[in-house]
Amino acid sequence: MARTQPVSPPAAYSLQWGDLHKHLTGPGTDISRLDDIVSAGADHLDFLAVFCYPFKWYRKGRERGIREETVGNRPEFANWWAQIQSTAQQWLSPDEFVTFPAYEWHGNRRRWGDHHVVYRTEGYPLDDEWELPALCENMAPRDALVIPHHTGYLPGERGKDWDTFDPELSPVTEVYSSHGSSEGAATPVPMDENADMGPRTSGGTFRDALDRGIRVGAVASNDGPGLPGTWNNGIVGLWATELTRDGIWDAIRERRTYGVTGDRIELWWELDGTPMGGLLEASDSVTARISVDCPQPLDRVELVHNGRVARTYTHPAPDPSGANGLHRVLVEFGWGPTSEYGDFDSTECSWSGTVNVTNGDLRRVWPRFVGLGQTHELTDDGCHFDLVTARGEPADRILPESAPKSHRQALIVEYVGTIDTDLVVSLDDHDDSTVSHEAAVEDTHLFPFLEESWDRLATEFDLGRDDIDNEDIVYHNARKVRINRAFHQSACGAGVVFDDLPVADGWNYYYVRASQDDGQYAWSSPIWIDN
Incomplete structure (x- = not known):
């Protein structure tokens, strides 16, 4: 039982996106690249914890041994920490990009659980x-802040x-x-x-904690x-009064926060006027007002009360x-050659170009970036991008995650x-991939670069x-652009009202879980009632 009506976040708050837990030292990192990695974060985030992971890996036992991770301190960690703090201070730019110095606790994690x-x-x-x-x-x-993760x-x-x-x-x-997800078992x-x-x-x-x-x-x-x-590895959205250290800090302390899997789902909610993270006094029943705006089509909004x-x-x-009207479309780049088929000179592919519309108006862009080397910029003449894709196991893979x-x-x-609009993907090294808006709202369109794949087989394998x-090897190793179906804005969000919500005796918690059709999720901070 839900009804829909417009729900708007208070004008006093603005939505900011960040990452509070990204290892910039330790296994799988290169501390000499601190500035490069923070710069990559600044390209698409509003705030970042400049993060020291004070651990090293080593082998022990018989030849080749078994891998073990350090516990406690090591002499070089003090230098790492000094560089982390210096970098955080250097990159701090209020109203543009906010940084905090942070580290992973390197104590008895097995006993107490991991915290940063x-x-x-x-x-x-x-x-x-x-x-x-x-x-x-x-x-x-x-x-x-000491944040469990x-x-x-x-x-234990x-x-x-x-x-x-x-x-x-x-x-x-x-x-x-x-x-x-650590939401529940x-x-x-x-x-x-x-x-x-x-x-x-x-x-x-x-x-378990809420219960x-x-x-x-x-x-x-x-x-x-x-x-x-990195997309699909989790980022935090929060509602801050300003993009400063104090503004971000206060939003976290007041729990005006939520987490998403990857897509930047805009989520605001309140219970009888109390915003997410807040506490209400005793009440017999309450009303939830929720605003959800997704980059891709919204599937459902669930209100969880006391674990159900x-x-x-x-x-x-x-x-x-x-x-006609405001639409959203997912444009993907990738696939390409893989070492599963042969010893290609490289399985890495570079993509430089623009996404634009003719006889239309490009409004905004959400990135779905994985790995370093990605940039995008929205200008008057389109969204310019430089991207890197690669198939197979990355050479620098260390941790499973x-x-x-x-x-x-x-x-x-x-x-x-x-009806007169076209979507156009222009690449510096390939012909345009174009779909009319009229066709885009009906179906997904795939553009495999088959001629390029034939040329690669000829150049690298003399074939x-x-x-x-079997021409499968041509298609299977081809770069591809996929212009997914375009959806009207109305498919992507809603204002949702749940009236007359039950309130149990004692301590109550409520939180919102929202999901897109494609499986992207958002989890809000709860609102509590002491009844």
């Missing part, structure tokens, strides 16, 4: 206190022990990352990306090396008949189109067309 520390300012230590209660005691007088693993084996929790230091927890999005630490189980999840009466909000972040804000889905709104199926699929990159573009019996 974010400082509001530079000048605080890389605290290597071994036990979590002692760490929290040290952090209490500092401007610090991948909490859904087994408590790197899952979160919620017996030790300070709501002042830990106003939020990481509900999703490259590991997967049997909730929709899995947590299977790190089979070494898994599987997910009960005891340490987000819902115990713990007041903790939700964020998502990447966890692991590579591009900050209390209400569900299912968005109507997209109607392609409304051809550090190898996102980089065989494709994507941009979601929003444009105003009519002419008569030499190839």
Whole structure:
């Protein structure tokens, strides 16, 4: 039972996107590239924790040995921390890009679960206190956050022990990352990306904390090396009064936060006028007002109350008949040659060009970037991009969660189109890929670069067309551009109202879970009622 009506976030807040957990030191990283990696984050994020992962790997035992990760401090970590703090300060640019110095706690993670520390300012230590209660005691007088992450693993084996929790230091927890979802032990999005630490189980999840009466909000972040804000590895959205350290910090402390898997789903919600993260006094029934705006079609909005889905709104199926107006389309680049078929000179592909519309108006762009080397800029003459894709296992893969699929990159573009509009993908090294708006609202269109693939087989393997019996190898190793179906803005969002929500005796929590048709998710911070 839901009704739809416009719901707008308060004008006092603006939505900011960031990553609070991206390894910039330690395994899989190159500390000499700190500036390059932070710069890559600044290209598409509003804020970033400049993050020290103070760990090293080594081998022990017989020849080749077994890999082990350090525990506690090492002499070089002090230098890492100094560089992290210097970089955070250097890149801080209020109203443009906000940074914080941060590090992964390198104490007794097995016993207490994994946590990372974010400082509001530079000048605080890389605290290597071994036990979590002692760490929290040290952090209490500092401007610090202690954020639990991948909490859904087994408590006592790197899952979160919620017996030790300070709501002042830990106003939020990481509900999703490259590991997967810690929402609950049997909730929709899995947590299977790190089979070494898994599987997910009960005891340490987000819902376990809420069921115990713990007041903790939700964020998502990447966890692991590579591009900050890597798509589908988790990023955090928050509603801040300003894009400054104080503005971001206050939003986290007040739990005006939520996490998304990758796509930047705009989510705001309130309960009887109290915003996400807030606390209401006693009430017999309440009304939830939710605003959801997705880059791609909205599937459903669920309201979870005390561990159960209390209400569900299912968005109507997209109607392609409304051809005019504001539309959103996913444009993908990638695929290409793979070493599975042969010893290609390189399986890396570069893409430079623009996405544009003729007889229309390009409004905004959402990136779906995986891995370093991606840039985009929206100008008056289109969205200019430089992208890199590669198939196969990356040579620098180290952690299970550090190898996102980089065989494709994507941009979601929003444009105003009519029956006279064309979508045009122009590449510096290939003919244009063009789809009329009228066709785009009906179907997906794929452009395989077959002639280029034939030429590659001839150049690299001395194979002419008569030499190839099975032409699968041409298509299977071809670069491709996919212009997905365009959807009207109305398919992508809604204002949803749930009236007369039940309130149980005692402590109640409510949070919103929103999802797109393609499986992208958002989880809000809860609102609580003390009844």
